Amino acid sequence: RKEVEQDPGPFNVPEGATVAFNCTYSNSASQSFFWYRQDCRKEPKLLMSVYSSGNEDGRFTAQLNRASQYISLLIRDSKLSDSATYLCVDFIKPSGYALNFGKGTSLLVTP
Amino acid sequence: DGGITQSPKYLFRKEGQNVTLSCEQNLNHDAMYWYRQDPGQGLRLIYYSQIVNDFQKGDIAEGYSVSREKKESFPLTVTSAQKNPTAFYLCASSIGLGAWEQFFGPGTRLTVL
Numbered sequence: 341r342k343e344v345e346q347d348p349g350p351f352n353v354p355e356g357a358t359v360a361f362n363c364t365y366s367n368s369a370s371q372s373f374f375w376y377r378q379d380c381r382k383e384p385k386l387l388m389s390v391y392s393s394g395n396e397d398g399r400f401t402a403q404l405n406r407a408s409q410y411i412s413l414l415i416r417d418s419k420l421s422d423s424a425t426y427l428c429v430d431f432i433k434p435s436g437y438a439l440n441f442g443k444g445t446s447l448l449v450t451p
Numbered sequence: 452d453g454g455i456t457q458s459p460k461y462l463f464r465k466e467g468q469n470v471t472l473s474c475e476q477n478l479n480h481d482a483m484y485w486y487r488q489d490p491g492q493g494l495r496l497i498y499y500s501q502i503v504n505d506f507q508k509g510d511i512a513e514g515y516s517v518s519r520e521k522k523e524s525f526p527l528t529v530t531s532a533q534k535n536p537t538a539f540y541l542c543a544s545s546i547g548l549g550a551w552e553q554f555f556g557p558g559t560r561l562t563v564l
Contacts, residue, residue: 348491372551383541383555384494427493431551439553441486441493 344442346428352448357418361445363428364410370430370440373404373411378425378444387413387426418449454478455556457542462561464529464536472527472559474542483525484543484553487511494541500525501548529561537563 345364353359365373373390388395390402390411401414415422428442455476464470476483482501486494496509500519514533519525525544529536539560543553 344493374551381539381558381560383558385555386552389551439496439551441495443491443493 344428344430344440346442346445348443348445350446350448352450353418354450355418355420357449358414358416359418359447360415361413361426361428361447362410363412363442363445364408365428365430366409367430367432367440368409370432372431373402374429374431374439375402375411375413376427376429376441378427380424384427384441415447418447420449420451423447423449455542455544455554457540457556457559459559460557462559464561464563466563467531469528469530470561472529472540472542472561474525474527474556475523476525476542476544476554476556477523478544478554479522480544480546480554481522482545482548482550483519484545485509485515485517485525485527486541486543488539488541488558497527497540499548536561 375387376384377387378384388397388402390404392404395402399416403412425444425446427444430440458473484499485497488494495511497515498517500506506517506519516528541558542556545553
C-alpha cells in the first residue's frame with residue numbers, strides 16, 4: 341500500500357505555543373483522512389476527521405489539501421496533556437481494510 | 452461499558468513456541484482487525500475479519516493465524532514461523548468493514564526471550 345509520510349519529530353514546544361504537523365499521502369484515491377492520538381504505550385484513539393473544508397475542534401484544526409496531497413493538524417495554546425504521538429491516517433474504501441497509518445509525529449509540550 | 456479487551460497485557464514467550472493473544476469486543480461490531488506496532492513505526496495490518504467465519508490477510512500475515520468463530524472474539528496466534536514476533540499487538544473493531552472509525556483495545560506487549 342502507498343505510504344502516508346509524517347515528520348517523526350520530536351517536536352518540543354513550550355506550553356501555550358502553537359504547533360503544526362504535516363502529513364503527505366501518495367494515493368490519489370484516498371477518500372478520507374484522520375488524525376489519531378497515541379499516548380506512550382497505549383492504544384491509538386481517534387482525535388478528529390479531516391475534511392476538504394477543514395475541521396476545527398476546540399484548540400485543534402485539521403486541514404486537507406487534495407491538490408498537494410497533504411493534510412495538517414494545528415494545535416493552539418498547547419497543554420502539557422497534548423504530549424503524545426499523532427498518527428496521520430488515510431482511508432480508501434475499496435481497499436477493504438481501509439485504514440493506512442503513518443508512523444506518527446511525537447509532540448512534547450514542556451512547562 | 453462497551454469496549455474492546457485484550458489479554459494479557461504483557462506476554463513473554465520462549466523462541467519456538469506458539470502463543471495466542473485474546474481480543475474480545477462487546478460493541479456489536481462486525482469488523483475486527485489485528486495490527487502490529489514496532490518502536491517508532493506505524494501500525495501494520497496483520498489480519499482482518501468482516502464477519503463471523505471469514506477473515507482476510509493483511510499486509511504482514513506470514514507467521515500469524517486467526518479465527519473468528521464468534522462475533523465478539525478474534526484471537527490471534529503468533530506461531531513459531533514468525534521470525535521477529537516481539538512487538539506491541541493491537542486489536543481493533545469497527546461497525547463494518549467500510550466504516551472508517553476503528554476502536555482499539557489496550558494492546559498486548561509480546562516479548563520473545
